[in-house]
Amino acid sequence: MAAEMTLVKPISNVTPKFGSPRMGSYSKFSTIRMSATATPPPSTSTKPSKKANKNVIKESLLTPRFYTTDFDEMETLFNTEINKNLNQEEFEALLQEFKTDYNQTHFVRNKEFKEAADKLEGPLRQIFVEFLERSCTAEFSGFLLYKELGRRLKKTNPVVAEIFSLMSRDEARHAGFLNKGLSDFNLALDLGFLTKARKYTFFKPKFIFYATYLSEKIGYWRYITIYRHLKANPEYQCYPIFKYFENWCQDENRHGDFFSALMKAQPQFLNDWKAKLWSRFFCLSVYVTMYLNDCQRTDFYEGIGLNTKEFDMHVIIETNRTTARIFPAVLDVENPEFKRKLDRMVEINQKILAIGESDDLQLVKNLKRIPLVAALVSELLAAYLMPPIESGSVDLAEFEPQLVY
Numbered sequence: 001m002a003a004e005m006t007l008v009k010p011i012s013n014v015t016p017k018f019g020s021p022r023m024g025s026y027s028k029f030s031t032i033r034m035s036a037t038a039t040p041p042p043s044t045s046t047k048p049s050k051k052a053n054k055n056v057i058k059e060s061l062l063t064p065r066f067y068t069t070d071f072d073e074m075e076t077l078f079n080t081e082i083n084k085n086l087n088q089e090e091f092e093a094l095l096q097e098f099k100t101d102y103n104q105t106h107f108v109r110n111k112e113f114k115e116a117a118d119k120l121e122g123p124l125r126q127i128f129v130e131f132l133e134r135s136c137t138a139e140f141s142g143f144l145l146y147k148e149l150g151r152r153l154k155k156t157n158p159v160v161a162e163i164f165s166l167m168s169r170d171e172a173r174h175a176g177f178l179n180k181g182l183s184d185f186n187l188a189l190d191l192g193f194l195t196k197a198r199k200y201t202f203f204k205p206k207f208i209f210y211a212t213y214l215s216e217k218i219g220y221w222r223y224i225t226i227y228r229h230l231k232a233n234p235e236y237q238c239y240p241i242f243k244y245f246e247n248w249c250q251d252e253n254r255h256g257d258f259f260s261a262l263m264k265a266q267p268q269f270l271n272d273w274k275a276k277l278w279s280r281f282f283c284l285s286v287y288v289t290m291y292l293n294d295c296q297r298t299d300f301y302e303g304i305g306l307n308t309k310e311f312d313m314h315v316i317i318e319t320n321r322t323t324a325r326i327f328p329a330v331l332d333v334e335n336p337e338f339k340r341k342l343d344r345m346v347e348i349n350q351k352i353l354a355i356g357e358s359d360d361l362q363l364v365k366n367l368k369r370i371p372l373v374a375a376l377v378s379e380l381l382a383a384y385l386m387p388p389i390e391s392g393s394v395d396l397a398e399f400e401p402q403l404v405y
């Protein structure tokens with residue numbers, strides 16, 4: 001924990017620019033803090049208003065995570081003298097694209113937000129707040145990682161470093177916009193606290209590439225699917241944030257395309273049997289996490305007129321097709337057996353959650369969970385071992401990142 005904290009320390013001062021809850025204008029709000037699993041929150045890390053209520057959100061396996069990596073290895077990977085696969089021309093072109101800053105003036109709020117928030121009541125209001133919190137945390141997590149990569153790669157590869165910094169600019173905007181959304185509900189996420197107190201998950205660089213590529217692309221498909229659905233069914237447009245998703249998701253798409261270019265420059269992460277196994281593993285964990293998470297929050301998706309499972313399967317299938325352009329192997333998610341397995345995992349997960357909510361003694365709860373966790377693991381393993389789809393391109397030079405509009 002301490003080592004991970006050291007890695008992120010240099011950037012923790014950046015958070016106030018989002019409109020941190022430390023600012024006086026937030027004094028009437030509640031400050032939301034996500035608990036760090038192992039460490040009790042240090043009471044002196046931030047000084048929110050004394051009046052603020054602190055809602056501590058429980059962290060679980062499915063909560064959005066913060067990541068850190070081996071920055072020294074990253075420096076080696078992006079050293080143009082060591083790695084001759086780095087196509088600097090392509091990175092220059094991508095940098096120009098990021099500098100264009102298509103969404104510079106996109107994230108401007110209006111009075112519709114507060115009015116819409118005031119109309120949301122009961123369970124839907126609560127689930128909306130949770131959606132904003134989780135999305136804000138996920139965006140903020142990207143901001144922290146990209147900001148640090150931008151800083152650490154400055155000397156070794158200034159072009160790649162600048163792209164990371166510009167991506168952190170995008171994620172800061174996204175997180176800030178979502179946090180402003182929370183202010184419509186008289187809440188604010190304590191991002192300064194999150195930076196310091198949250199547990200960071202360490203991934204080696206190649207795993208960061210797989211995981212981040214997938215999370216950007218799945219983010220793109222989630223946002224664009226919600227946007228298109230609400231455009232076709234405006235009666236479900238109950239909060240204006242969704243109107244911003246069309247341009248917003250293009251940021252995520254560009255981020256994903258940048259990771260494609262990064263992986264092309266590291267063919268050792270794409271061209272052997274280990275890469276195939278890891279690709280499938282990351283696809284599975286990202287898809288299952290989303291499916292289980294969303295199936296716990298069907299009220300939200302139904303609230304905006306979506307069928308949760310249909311929405312998720314659409315997002316999974318499209319993300320998988322996009323991913324197949326770069327990963328050497330992907331899952332056969334269009335095989336109906338894959339969805340059946342996901343649905344069985346949802347059932348098992350619901351039973352596990354029900355045990356957690358029961359009045360049993362902790363020991364009894366743990367004992368009851370054992371066979372269910374074993375069943376969940378066996379479903380996961382069976383899904384992982386389903387015949388995969390060979391994908392990607394051996395001749396990576398022919399692959400060009402494309403924007404999907």
Ligand SMILES: [Fe+2]
Binds near residue numbers: 251252
């Ligand atoms: Fe984002």
Ligand SMILES: [Fe+2]
Binds near residue numbers: 142171216251252
């Ligand atoms: Fe992103």
